[in-house]
Amino acid sequence: MNLEHLSDGDKAAVGQALRAAADGPFFDEWEFHTLFGLTRSEVRAVADAWPNVDLLSAKVQLAVNSAFNNLLGYPHRQDSVWSQWISVSRSQLDELFSRLRGRAGERYFERMS
Numbered sequence: 001m002n003l004e005h006l007s008d009g010d011k012a013a014v015g016q017a018l019r020a021a022a023d024g025p026f027f028d029e030w031e032f033h034t035l036f037g038l039t040r041s042e043v044r045a046v047a048d049a050w051p052n053v054d055l056l057s058a059k060v061q062l063a064v065n066s067a068f069n070n071l072l073g074y075p076h077r078q079d080s081v082w083s084q085w086i087s088v089s090r091s092q093l094d095e096l097f098s099r100l101r102g103r104a105g106e107r108y109f110e111r112m113s
Helices: 008-023 029-036 040-049 058-073 079-085 090-101
Strands: none
Touching: 008 040, 008 058, 008 079, 008 090, 029 040, 029 058, 040 058, 058 090
């Protein structure tokens, strides 16, 4: 995942996605670790530190990848509050995610790794 060449707007969107995943109503506690591979507090720590994080850290990369993938692909049924947490549209976040991964046309399960 290429996080090093992000614009200020991209950095803001990544931070918002991390914050939405960690603190928003999108994911129930009982399934959070299963969906993310990290605890909510681990994702929150990355969100709190963003953008001053070690971009090579496996934990940071997993937190970012999981936040994007689950916000975009998991049926969280919270679309009505999306704009309260994330200032870009779903399609804009999806496009940013594709750029970060360096791959286009992937779906939810392909984006898990």
